[in-house]
Amino acid sequence: MDEQKNSLGRMWSLYKIGGLTPAIASMLGSQNAQQMAFIRSVMKEQRKQSMFETPIAELEFVVFDLETTGFHPSQGDEIISVGAVLVEGTRPRHDRFFYSLINPKRNIPQKIIELTGITQAMANDAPDLLEVLHRFLEFADKRILIAHGGGHDRQFLNAALWKTTRIMLTHRFLDTMMIYRWLHPKESVYDLDALLERYGIPVSERHHALEDAKMTAILWEKLMIEVQDRNVHTLGDLYAYLSQ
Template identity: 65%
Template sequence: MKEPKGVGRMWNLYKMGGFTPAIASMLGSQNAQQMAFIRSVNREQRKQSILNTPLRELEVVIFDLETTGFYPSNGDEIISFGAVVMRGVEVYEQESFYSLVNPKRRIPRAIVELTGITNEMVQDAPDLMQVLHDFMEFIGKRLLIAHASGHDKQFLNAALWRTSKINLNHRVLDTMLVAKWLDPKRASYALDDLLDDACIPITERHHALEDSIMTAKLWQHYLNRILERNITTLGDLYAYLSKH
């Protein structure tokens, strides 16, 4: 069978110039540059080991995503990114990231009611490639932290694969896992319950940036407890978490 004309041209460009020129011919130069940047950030992360970094000096990005549903494999899409920086036990709310994303599909009524994000709000929002580029630029090489991170990781990985054919190399620490280690007999590890028990004010739930800031304050609370146990590096923390 004769291969499609575009595929053959892309393969010839790849042989002559490499990955980026080939992609540029298919996607256009701006998307190709964004893809190349996303791939480079991810590649640089693989070279770095942060396990020996003291927890008091560790720079992290706490993040959250809002999505149209639960399953990227069924066509659900990211509709907003939120993130905030922490250094050691300090939360830097002024160093934050927030963006809506045009999912290029209708947002279900239940999600509109849950998040407050309407179809009209995302109509003129940037597309996934642009926001993913900006998000990867924001996080750089830092450790990622999220609550119940499985949902966010699967959507982030799906987005990275669809736009740039890569999987996430960044470590992602889950505050739910930390909570289960510190308080193994709790009845609930839902974010609202953990925030309430830690006396952290609940502001606007299911808003990606607000959830990120609240999760950052929860990590701050847990980090102080962790340091009290003389656990001083990220590697030490992972060693303890692996036993539970």
């Protein structure tokens, strides 16, 4: 307990002298401090961006997906992989992608191993959360994030960011599930499997973060054809309709 108090005291003294990054660098190492500083700078710059009048066709997006140990980050569930692919306007760029496993620092339930194919040994050899967050946000940059049923993914990303850097996600966010529900309000089934079948999108591999992200990117492309048929062309137009 005394050692913990002394460590906190040293960190507080460093914070008062030089700010958060030098304090973290002293306590956790310079590499972690640099990763945290980068993540904070991305979040800060993201709040400055104004894209609402920009045509969707001129924007860049990052479609992403997470695999996790469960559904509840508040109860100790963790991210075990993240996959993402760049989309230019409505066109997926499958040659520009990001994928990494993450060491969750906990046991992976057997049902998750069977679902994702990610074994405990694979996870134990994977990079730590902070390192992967740094690389993922470097890939995402200031682009708008897209996910299907994105409440789950956004919740886990926010929990991970808060755990590692005490900040929350500030990227603009779109959910292909919400877009589909707006376009087809009378339909009751809109999970990813159902929509892949509805739009004739070939299923490469489910519950693999990168493959799910790639298929969701193709789904985005299909949905944008319908969106533009509704005379929705800018990001602001799309947000306005989704908020109704």
